Amino acid sequence: MTIAVAQMLHIFFQPVKRSGTNHDCGSFLHITIDRNTELMDNTRVTTALSELRLSAQQIDEFFATGWITAKALFNADEVAKIRSCFDDLEQIAADIEETGLQHGSHFVLGEKDRQKVIKRVVWAGGSQPYLLQIGADRRLTLPCSQLLGSDVLEQLLSQAHFKRPNDGVIFGWHQDIQHRDKGPGTWDDINGRGSFVQTLIVLDEMTADSGPLLFIPGSSQWGRVDFGAHEYDDPDYTPRKPPQFHDKDAVTIAAQPGDTLFFGPYTAHASFENTSQHYRRVLINGYASPGANHRVYPGEGSCREIVVD
Numbered sequence: 618m619t620i621a622v623a624q625m626l627h628i629f630f631q632p633v634k635r636s637g638t639n640h641d642c643g644s645f646l647h648i649t650i651d652r653n654t655e656l657m658d659n660t661r662v663t664t665a666l667s668e669l670r671l672s673a674q675q676i677d678e679f680f681a682t683g684w685i686t687a688k689a690l691f692n693a694d695e696v697a698k699i700r701s702c703f704d705d706l707e708q709i710a711a712d713i714e715e716t717g718l719q720h721g722s723h724f725v726l727g728e729k730d731r732q733k734v735i736k737r738v739v740w741a742g743g744s745q746p747y748l749l750q751i752g753a754d755r756r757l758t759l760p761c762s763q764l765l766g767s768d769v770l771e772q773l774l775s776q777a778h779f780k781r782p783n784d785g786v787i788f789g790w791h792q793d794i795q796h797r798d799k800g801p802g803t804w805d806d807i808n809g810r811g812s813f814v815q816t817l818i819v820l821d822e823m824t825a826d827s828g829p830l831l832f833i834p835g836s837s838q839w840g841r842v843d844f845g846a847h848e849y850d851d852p853d854y855t856p857r858k859p860p861q862f863h864d865k866d867a868v869t870i871a872a873q874p875g876d877t878l879f880f881g882p883y884t885a886h887a888s889f890e891n892t893s894q895h896y897r898r899v900l901i902n903g904y905a906s907p908g909a910n911h912r913v914y915p916g917e918g919s920c921r922e923i924v925v926d
């Protein structure tokens with residue numbers, strides 16, 4: 618399948634603010650880009666675009682602090698289309714009883730109060746082509762290619778998180794490297810800076826009570842630390858806290874639909890139960906330096922290669 622897209626975009630990249638505990642929009646750097654995307658097939662995607670580049674300051678901020686936020690990176694129509702894919706995923710989940718592969722996506726199910734809970738959908742794009750299109754979008758892939766120092770990316774994650782009100786889904790304190798490097802032979806740090814960038818597109822307003830992302834500024838410089846090997850959505854879970862970790866340092870991310878976070882594999886982060894009255898959905902796309910990953914991820918077409926020209 619070949620899809621050609623050409624459009625002018627207005628992108629706002631916001632370096633993080635460090636003061637206070639609640640991050641929201643500050644001053645923006647306004648970047649205009651001319652976008653022209655060519656999507657190939659599911660295993661190899663070539664993008665041929667012009668400029669959407671992080672500044673040297675933003676790249677420094679990413680590695681020093683652990684994350685950067687791009688405000689309104691995706692527009693309301695795009696967010697609506699992504700949500701519609703999430704609705705489809707929920708329809709599929711409604712008809713299945715167990716964790717497993719369905720239509721190319723891997724559904725991880727749980728239960729709370731005898732109700733089925735979708736903990737996450739791994740390689741959500743396997744059943745939702747539009748999510749694959751978003752995963753190959755230059756607004757995600759060009760910054761990631763800069764951060765990884767490579768114009769070839771391996772897309773490991775296309776993951777849907779739903780967090781319905783009070784559904785018990787939590788992601789306790791961790792670093793993503795725990796989920797990438799699972800022991801000898803599974804991961805090589807090719808670029809010497811972690812070799813992985815996670816992006817997270819916010820689909821519903823993220824508020825203090827909707828189970829927002831929490832980050833520890835500067836944890837990106839810790840390297841890998843020990844948060845213990847845990848099923849972090851186990852209600853009895855008590856995380857191991859490394860000596861560098863102090864709860865008081867946590868920063869809460871407030872965000873609007875379309876805002877997008879980029880964070881590194883050593884950035885300590887968590888998100889807890891959604892106690893609000895509304896969904897807190899996010900779409901995660903994660904990219905590795907080529908040659909870093911040696912594991913197979915579930916989902917049809919997972920671990921595809923993306924070339925960023």
Ligand SMILES: O=C(O)CCC(=O)C(=O)O
Nearest residue numbers: 778788793830888899901
């Ligand atoms: O959906 C969330 O808040 C969890 C995000 C997260 O912890 C992760 O992607 O590693």
